[in-house]
Amino acid sequence: MSEMTVSRVLRNRGDVSEKTRARVVAAAKRLGYVPNKIAGALASNRVNLVAVIVPSLSNLVFPEMLAGVDEVLADTPLQPVVGTTNYDPEKEERTLFEMLSWRPSGVIIAGLEHTEASRAMLAGCGVPVVEVMDVDGQPVDAAVGISHWRGGYEVGTEIVARGYRQVAVLGTSMEGDHRARKRIEGLERALHEAGTPPPEHITYAGWSGFAKGREMTAAVLERRPATDFLFYTNDLTGAGGLLYALEQGFDVGDGLGLAGFGSFSLLDGLPRKLATVDSRRRETGQVAARIVAGMHVFEGDDRHVEFAPSFLPGDTMRPRRA
Known part of the structure; x- marks a missing residue:
C-alpha cells in the first residue's frame, strides 16, 4: 500500500476503496496514530472544528441545544468544541478570541448581545456565524431560536x-x-x-x-x-x-x-x-448546525430562523374564561 493511499485515507481525501480504508484505519488505531490537523489546516487555513459558545453547561437549557448541534454534525467531518462564558461579556470576548485563533470552520454562539470587540471578531472571522436561542435583534450573520x-x-x-x-x-x-x-x-x-x-x-x-x-x-x-x-x-x-x-x-x-x-x-x-x-432548544441546535455545515437554505434575504414558542398550560393554571 502506497504512502499516498495512506495519506488520502487519513486526510479523508480522494477515492479509496472501503476495504483499503478499513485496513488503514485499523492500522492507525493499533499504532495510536492521531493526524496533525494543524499542519493539514495550513493549506486550507481552517480546521474541522465548530466553536460553540454558551453561558453555562449547568443550566439545562444549553446542553439540549448542544445535543441538537451534535446530532447534525455527527454526519459531517465537523466537530463541535464548547466554551462557556458565565453570562460575562468580557469572558465571552476572551473565549471567542481563543477559539477563533484555532481557525474553526464555523461559530455557534448564544444570544445576540455581545461587546463591540466580540461583534467585530464575529463579523470578520470569515466563516458561518449563527447566534442561537434568540431572534429579537440583528444578527452578525444568522440567528436561530425563538423570540x-x-x-x-x-x-x-x-x-x-x-x-x-x-x-x-x-x-x-x-x-x-x-x-x-x-x-x-x-x-x-x-x-x-x-x-x-x-x-x-x-x-x-x-x-x-x-x-x-x-x-x-x-x-x-x-x-x-x-x-x-x-x-x-x-x-x-x-x-x-x-x-x-x-x-x-x-x-x-x-x-x-x-x-x-x-x-x-x-x-x-x-x-x-x-x-x-x-x-425549541434541540431544533435550534439542529438548524444552527445545518447552517454551519452548509446544509440549510434560507428563504430570501432574511437570515433569521424563528420558531414559535409553544405555551403549555399544564396543571398549574385555571381554565381560560369563556
Whole structure:
C-alpha cells in the first residue's frame, strides 16, 4: 500500500476503496496514530472544528441545544468544541478570541448581545456565524431560536385570560441574561395592555435551581399575600416554587397560578405539571448546525430562523374564561 493511499485515507481525501480504508484505519488505531490537523489546516487555513459558545453547561437549557448541534454534525467531518462564558461579556470576548485563533470552520454562539470587540471578531472571522436561542435583534450573520419577548407576552396574555390579577415575577438578577429580561418585558407589556397592575419583582443571584425557587416563593408570598400568580423565568425555579406551594397547602391552579419557562422533560415527574413555554432548544441546535455545515437554505434575504414558542398550560393554571 502506497504512502499516498495512506495519506488520502487519513486526510479523508480522494477515492479509496472501503476495504483499503478499513485496513488503514485499523492500522492507525493499533499504532495510536492521531493526524496533525494543524499542519493539514495550513493549506486550507481552517480546521474541522465548530466553536460553540454558551453561558453555562449547568443550566439545562444549553446542553439540549448542544445535543441538537451534535446530532447534525455527527454526519459531517465537523466537530463541535464548547466554551462557556458565565453570562460575562468580557469572558465571552476572551473565549471567542481563543477559539477563533484555532481557525474553526464555523461559530455557534448564544444570544445576540455581545461587546463591540466580540461583534467585530464575529463579523470578520470569515466563516458561518449563527447566534442561537434568540431572534429579537440583528444578527452578525444568522440567528436561530425563538423570540423570548413573544414567549413572555404569550404567558402574560394567558395569565389575563385565566382571570389572575396580582402577578409576581421571580427571576435572575444576572445582567447578562438578556433572554430572561426579554421574557419579563413581553409579559409586562401584555399585563399593561390588559390593565392589570404592574407585577411585583423578586430576584436571585447565582444559578437557578429548586432551592432558589422555594426561597423566592416564600419571600414574595410573605411580602405580598394577595399574589395570585407567580411567573418564574425558568422551569427549575418554578419547580421549586411549585413544591413549596403544595407543601404549604396553597390551592395551586385555581387559587394560586404558576408558570415557568423552558419545558424541561426532567420535571415530568412533579406532582403537578408546571405551566411553561417550549423554547425549541434541540431544533435550534439542529438548524444552527445545518447552517454551519452548509446544509440549510434560507428563504430570501432574511437570515433569521424563528420558531414559535409553544405555551403549555399544564396543571398549574385555571381554565381560560369563556
